[in-house]
Amino acid sequence: MSAPRRPFDPSLYLVTDTALCGARGVPAVVGEAVAGGATAVQVRGKGVGDRELLALVRAVQEVLRGTGVPVIVDDAVDVALVAGADGVHLGQSDLPAEDARRLLGPGPLLGLSVSSAREVLAAPAGVVDHFGVGPVRATATKTDAAAPLGLDGVREVVRAAAGTPCVAIGGITAADLAGLRAAGAAGACVVSAVCAAPDPRAAAAQLRSAWDAAGPGARGAAGEGAR
Numbered sequence: 697m698s699a700p701r702r703p704f705d706p707s708l709y710l711v712t713d714t715a716l717c718g719a720r721g722v723p724a725v726v727g728e729a730v731a732g733g734a735t736a737v738q739v740r741g742k743g744v745g746d747r748e749l750l751a752l753v754r755a756v757q758e759v760l761r762g763t764g765v766p767v768i769v770d771d772a773v774d775v776a777l778v779a780g781a782d783g784v785h786l787g788q789s790d791l792p793a794e795d796a797r798r799l800l801g802p803g804p805l806l807g808l809s810v811s812s813a814r815e816v817l818a819a820p821a822g823v824v825d826h827f828g829v830g831p832v833r834a835t836a837t838k839t840d841a842a843a844p845l846g847l848d849g850v851r852e853v854v855r856a857a858a859g860t861p862c863v864a865i866g867g868i869t870a871a872d873l874a875g876l877r878a879a880g881a882a883g884a885c886v887v888s889a890v891c892a893a894p895d896p897r898a899a900a901a902q903l904r905s906a907w908d909a910a911g912p913g914a915r916g917a918a919g920e921g922a923r
Contacts, residue, residue: 701825702782704766704805704864705735706883708904710755711770712739716891723755725896730765732897733904734890735883738807740770740870744873750817753779766805773799783807785828807863811842811854812849824860826886831852831866835887838897847875852879874910883907 698853710729711775717725727738739756741749757767757779766782771774773796776784786796793808800806809828810816816827834844841847844866854862861882868876868884876884884907893899 700755702766702803702805703764704783704825705828706861707735707885707907708733708883708900709738709863709865709885710734710890710900711865711887712737713887713891714741714744714752716888720896722752723759725891726756727759728895728897729890730760730763732900734765734900735904736766736768738770739781740767741772742770746775750775750779753781753832754921759780763786768805776800776804783825785809788815793823797823798835809865810853811845811888813852814854823874825851826861826863826882827857829862829881830885831863832872833866833867835867847872847879850876850880850881852876870906873903873906877907877910 703815710726710740712722712726714722730843735847737756737760739753741752751824753767753769753775760767768783769781770784770785771790773784773923778903784796784800785807787809793806797806805825806823806827807826808824809818811830829850831844832846832850850864862880863883863885864876865885866880868886869889873884889903890896
């Protein structure tokens with residue numbers, strides 16, 4: 697029997713940005729965000745070497761030890777394996793999802809960025825645990841992002857995902873969360889809304905409160921609904 701996927705609540709999914717965290721440092725910002733209500737963390741280390749990324753992942757793991765909040769690594773399957781991270785998130789130009797799953801084994805989480813229903817339908821069945829859907833709005837944190845989807849675009853992608861949880865990303869603010877839940881998103885992924893905030897804990901708390909207030913039905917373990 698295959699090992700079950702690791703627990704994953706995507707309600708408020710933080711993606712780190714080293715530059716935006718500034719002198720405070722990524723681990724400190726992550727700790728504050730989780731104290732405020734962030735439910736998952738993806739460590740992104742664009743432009744850094746493997747050793748630096750590994751050190752960053754381990755520092756974040758240490759901060760979150762005992763919280764139950766999963767630590768997911770952006771792109772780098774090898775770093776995730778060495779660190780014993782909870783999963784990996786891939787982009788469309790990264791290692792193919794089926795190859796990443798073969799390396800990771802059945803337990804770790806595997807997310808995939810998509811910007812259209814076509815990309816969802818092209819994903820290998822039973823391999824990806826959740827989709828990162830976006831950008832919802834234009835965003836300065838990802839310069840090569842596709843055209844903004846808006847709520848209608850998110851709804852279309854969610855429909856194509858046929859039950860695989862979809863986490864919306866891209867320029868999201870608290871004002872977007874009710875619409876995203878209504879469109880079927882399982883969670884909201886944020887970068888600058890927390891990493892650039894003067895008070896990351898308060899920013900995360902506001903976002904989490906807005907998500908929870910938008911109604912039940914979108915939270916849960918992404919690993920239970922894999923396509």
